[in-house]
Amino acid sequence: MSEHADTADLNFEPLPPEQRAPVAPVIDPVVSASAGEPFVPAAESPSEAIGAWRRMGHEIVTGLQTLVSAAVYATLIVTFGFQVARVDGLSMAPTLEDHDRLIVNKLVYEIGEPRPGDIVMLYYPLNPEKMFVKRVIAREGDTVRIVDGRVYVNDIPLHDDYVPVEFRSHDDWGPQVIQQGYYFVMGDHRNNSSDSRHWGPVPKKYIVGKVKVRWWPLQDARIF
DSSP states (O other): OOSSOOGGGOOOOOOOGGGSOOOOOOOOSSOOOOTTOOOOOOOOOHHHHHHHHHHHHHHHHHHHHHHHHHHHHHHHIIIIIEEEEEOOSSTTTTTSOTTOEEEEESSHHHHSOOOTTOEEEEEOTTOTTSEEEEEEEEOTTOEEEEETTEEEETTEEOOOTTSOGGGOOOOOEEEEEOOTTEEEEEOSSGGGOOSHHHHOOEEGGGEEEEEEEEEESGGGOEEO
């Protein structure tokens, strides 16, 4: 026999009316009102109202503090640390394409020097209101010479496999010794770049920072 009986198999004999216990009326413990009288909620006490306003004020102040802190941090990062930039043009193709978004490390050259091979953001020497992105080829004291588009630094051919054959130029330049405090820069798209071959070496004070990350397009994200 099963341990759990089906309630459908249980029959109960009702008690006579005189033996039944009286049933107490059900009263809602929260809301009750006399018939015909509208329900009026209890008024909030002055102390509760003051507490609500204080909580609201605290939340507003906290939110404002967060916004101000974020603005300060963003300003410090942009001013002293990093800057977001966008590429306009194809002078650095195929390494960087038009409309690529970059993150530039502005602090790195405050504590160090640009090195050959670095991709840098710089002020255009002939018009400092403009900014360019180029690659450092040589630094102060180096001798640069270009023969039929082939770059030599201190008479050693530059290892520039990042430049496709169809992007190479066939110009001649130099030889020239880079003066103290200056850097020779070029675009990777050699036959479509305005760079130190045209307007000379760049003073270090015009080099804003080093390109560290391409973060857009996402599928081409890269750390340099």
